[in-house]
Amino acid sequence: EAQVTQNPRYLITVTGKKLTVTCSQNMNHEYMSWYRQDPGLGLRQIYYSMNVEVTDKGDVPEGYKVSRKEKRNFPLILESPSPNQTSLYFCASSGTYLYEQYFGPGTRLTVT
Amino acid sequence: EDKVVQSPLSLVVHEGDTVTLNCSYEVTNFRSLLWYKQEKKAPTFLFMLTSSGIEKKSGRLSSILDKKELFSILNITATQTGDSAVYLCAVTYYGGATNKLIFGTGTLLAVQP
Numbered sequence: 001e002a003q004v005t006q007n008p009r010y011l012i013t014v015t016g017k018k019l020t021v022t023c024s025q026n027m028n029h030e031y032m033s034w035y036r037q038d039p040g041l042g043l044r045q046i047y048y049s050m051n052v053e054v055t056d057k058g059d060v061p062e063g064y065k066v067s068r069k070e071k072r073n074f075p076l077i078l079e080s081p082s083p084n085q086t087s088l089y090f091c092a093s094s095g096t097y098l099y100e101q102y103f104g105p106g107t108r109l110t111v112t
Numbered sequence: 113e114d115k116v117v118q119s120p121l122s123l124v125v126h127e128g129d130t131v132t133l134n135c136s137y138e139v140t141n142f143r144s145l146l147w148y149k150q151e152k153k154a155p156t157f158l159f160m161l162t163s164s165g166i167e168k169k170s171g172r173l174s175s176i177l178d179k180k181e182l183f184s185i186l187n188i189t190a191t192q193t194g195d196s197a198v199y200l201c202a203v204t205y206y207g208g209a210t211n212k213l214i215f216g217t218g219t220l221l222a223v224q225p
Contacts, residue, residue, distance in 0.1 A: 044214075048211075057211075090155075103156070106154055
């Protein structure tokens with residue numbers, strides 16, 4: 001089954017404790033992206049990757065890091081999480097940049 | 113400032129009604145406009161539009177793009193309770209040296225029995 005998986009699905013952590021949210025797709029897609037979704041602000045792009053070792057900032061990259069060492073994986077790293085990073089995070093992938101994206105199930109992150 | 117604006121913010125209709133959702137945008141170097149449906153969690157893809165005036169259709173849903181007036185509409189005919197969701201519009205464009213994508217904040221549709 002074609003899918004995008006994210007782990008963990010739910011995470012409660014404390015300020016400053018480094019964390020990684022994993023994202024993996026099994027569709028051999030080149031393009032992957034991370035979003036955060038907040039009430040009233042909609043989905044905002046954090047980072048995206050056009051291919052292995054090619055990443056670029058989206059609209060809200062501050063406080064986040066990404067890497068794309070393998071085509072299927074695109075982890076999101078929060079080196080020092082803060083409460084304003086409490087949000088619902090989605091990973092997505094598509095065959096090319098312009099076309100339909102497949103979204104993962106989301107990760108609900110709470111930073112206290 | 114590049115932006116995507118959806119209207120209305122929310123809408124309540126009865127089963128069988130027809131609804132029209134709007135998405136207007138202001139971006140440079142437009143490339144495509146996409147519609148998604150978001151029910152409980154992850155958005156799911158509905159349509160991608162790149163050319164003006166060509167209607168995309170899938171069952172009771174249809175969408176069209178007007179690149180001159182910079183907007184798109186999503187129509188849903190004979191609505192059903194299963195159409196209740198947030199409908200998201202996204203625009204891809206070429207911004208400076210990089211590709212960009214921005215979403216609107218969505219239209220919340222509630223279909224009552």
